[in-house]
Amino acid sequence: MEHQHIGTRNPRVDALDKVTGRAIYAADLNQPGMLHGSILRSTRPHARIRHIETSRARSLPGVKAVVTGMDAPDVRYTMHYIFDQRLLARNKVRYIGEPVAAVAAVDPAVAEEALELIEVDYEDLPAVFDPLEAMKPDAPVIHEDLARYPAKFAAVKYGNVCSYTQIHRGDVEEGLRRADLVVENTFTTARIHQAYIEPHACLANVDSSGRVTVWTTSQAPFKARNAVCQTLQLPMSKVRVIATEVGGGFGGKESLLDGIAALLSLHAGRPVKMVLSRWEEFVAGRPRQPTRITLRTGAKKDGTLTAVKAQYVYDSGAYADQSPGTTAYGATFAKGPYRVDNVHVDAYCVYTNNVISGACRGYGGPPQCWATESQMDIIADELGMDPFELRLINGVNEGDQLTTGQVCRNVSMKATLRAAAERAGWQEKRKANAPYRGIGLACHERGFGLFSSGVVIKLNEDGTYSLLSGAVEIGTGAKTVLSQIAAEELGVGVESISVIMADTDATPYDYGSVASRTTYTSGNAIRLAAADVRRQLFELAAGKLEVGPAELELRAGVVSVRLAPEQSVPVAALAGEAIRRWGGPIIGRGSYLAEGTPLEPGTVSGYPMGPFPGLVYNTQVAEVEVDPATGQVRVLKLYCAQDVGKAINQAGVEGQVYGGLAQGLGFAVMENLISQDGRVVNPTFLDYKIPTAVDVPQAEMILVEVPDDKGPYGAKGIGEALVGPTAPAIANAIFHATGARIRDLPITAERVLLALQTKGK
Amino acid sequence: MKRLIHLHVNGESREVAVSPDQLLVDVLRDDLALTGTKKGCGTGDCGACTVLLGGRPVPSCLVLAVDVSGQDVLTIEGLATNGVLHPLQQAFIDHWAIQCGFCTPGMILSAVALLGRNPCPSEEEVRQAIAGNLCRCTGYAQIVEAIMCVANAPCAAPRD
Incomplete structure (x- = not known):
């Protein structure tokens, strides 16, 4: 069928406004009588609030409203899974950065000054920052009422575990017994910020009839409306949310400010604008969970995988937010895009007194891919096999199943594997033995279209x-x-x-x-x-x-x-x-x-998701050079064979791929939002480095088009799939170059040097 | 205590009353309604607030407005002339060098400054020139492509 507008490189319809500075973002908005809102944040990781004294702030000239948790309806809300969160803290704070009070004033400087006049009397409580510590029976309890919190799914929750998901398929112990080789490894990943360049911003106005309008930088205005309605106990007919231009989201921009701005506007009777500082973004955004994944994998001598037993621990931070979902999402793909009949996953989503985790491009997938794809190369090495061959032997085909029993359709796993290996010149480069240069690959499988x-x-x-x-x-x-x-x-x-x-x-x-x-x-x-x-x-x-x-x-x-x-x-x-x-x-x-093929009964418990309407695959190859004296890794080139089903706009697909690879690179070798005793210690772009134009290597995209039978013209969703394989491809290339295996992200020079010094020991 | 300063912004003379601690980015955005200049970090790390000061790219969040009294300031709003886009603006459109667009004004202005001082840069020089402008969406590939395309246009032409 001939298409007029599909598969083209149609220019962006919003490009002209964006190159001339006319595109309007939330922070660009102004209204007559507009006030500026600012948030007082907790300085304690875990504390009881004895009293908040706001009288001095209220009497500061120019201050038009001061609100605390006692000024908002007494409700716990959620936009996602577990009703555990409040608009502003009441009685207790659970992380450094938690909103405790908010001020609206005639200008931002007065608002900031007012914050300093608010006195909060805290009674410190024992805090816990490591999810493994938090899982112990004697750990400080972060949510005493967890058992009574309603959830949107049949959540299994206890202690500080806000969601325990189990996925079970076949007989994992029998599978491990049948294996010729059993390999166990633990892999960790760091806390990653979405690092969109536009900070959160919104403008809320309550009109004289009590109708709230919020203009906001949100990826999901209907979720934002839901959040405002829950927290302020308003019917949806009284709340209108309009998304402005959004300066990047990557999962991190749904609704951080809207309810607070609306509450301030209700109290002040005037429009209120709020803009987060970059510091606030880093200390109180919704970064990707730090994770710890242990895989015990069985394989036959010929490479056939027999079993995967996995433990997933994701750090949810102080509230559940999206973490039960990201944890389960990662766990769903614990066997990777491979045929494995015997799988058991215990996935723990755990409260700590760290910043709240959220969704960050990949929704639990990048840590999963890091673990699975590193493990695949470790197995290949133990068996003396080419990692490409091992993946080809085990890779999923049409009609194979996910861990949940869901049947995979429109499968392109091997198509992307072959395409990437061929373009990268895998066979030759794998054999070449230039000192300290290596090539590695990694595959990824993801759901989309929910x-x-x-x-x-x-x-x-x-x-x-x-x-x-x-x-x-x-x-x-x-x-x-x-x-x-x-x-x-x-x-x-x-x-x-x-x-x-x-x-x-x-x-x-x-x-x-x-x-x-x-x-x-x-x-x-x-x-x-x-x-x-x-x-x-x-x-x-x-x-x-x-x-x-x-x-x-x-x-x-x-x-x-x-x-x-x-x-x-x-x-x-x-x-x-x-x-x-x-x-x-x-x-x-x-x-x-869209409906996905159903889950197999009995495979999951405490599972917050449904079946995926579609699945998408990609394979990435990395070429690296390692400096043995410093441990410094230079990524020379990245290849990405991405199945898109059908590229509606070729140039747009390229943008997704190159952008995704850069985020994958950041996850792999640079980014780590470091928290010490609950305090983020690198809350600036100077200290939380994301890839710049000189950091990204040359990248080559190989477009694979295996159509989705339900997608428009066969199109699949690809945005998140790209971030996963970059890190394991790089680590696998480092192993090829040096024989040193990295199990912890990010891959810093220090870690590589240490791995070089201890390899074989 | 506010002070009256004269700014030459985008070829126009503007008189603004500013306090001594007011930053150029805030004066541009709040007093002159030139919101094309974006504010991404406030500490000079992200480059979204880049403007040209006498042709040089500067993060306007690190510049006091009182310090640039009398100087030429170019923001993204002043780049097109008589409704005709600057070749870099057109190239960013043609190459899909834009996604969310938040870094775009600063990115384009850094590129304008580069081509002003070095009309035929190498790819490495282009990358260096925009290394202070963070972009989280594009991975820079299409941005570098767009800038190289404009840079190559005059360079590729026969010189006589």
């Missing part, structure tokens, strides 16, 4: 269209891709589609631009809505052209008879006709919720 999306398409009187979508343009190019799909389906140019996004009152529900889902779910919703528009147009045109609706087609703004194209009527004329004589304006609606 949750629902709605869109509405309105036909304008002149034959152009307005597309209303609840999804958000967070930088990925969603607005462009959705325009392309609508243009394709409606037979017009991309410029004839006006896209209105992310307004909870004006656009239909959308779960959010998260979880590699927008192209897939909103794309499918657009196809349904466009079909609805076409149906109405054909019904109307059939009467005019005196043929049946089934004989008509829509092309280039004209409805015509398929077998007699000269009999036609312009869409613009039909639009006018509809308004004047036929039932009113033409509006198409589309809602989409």
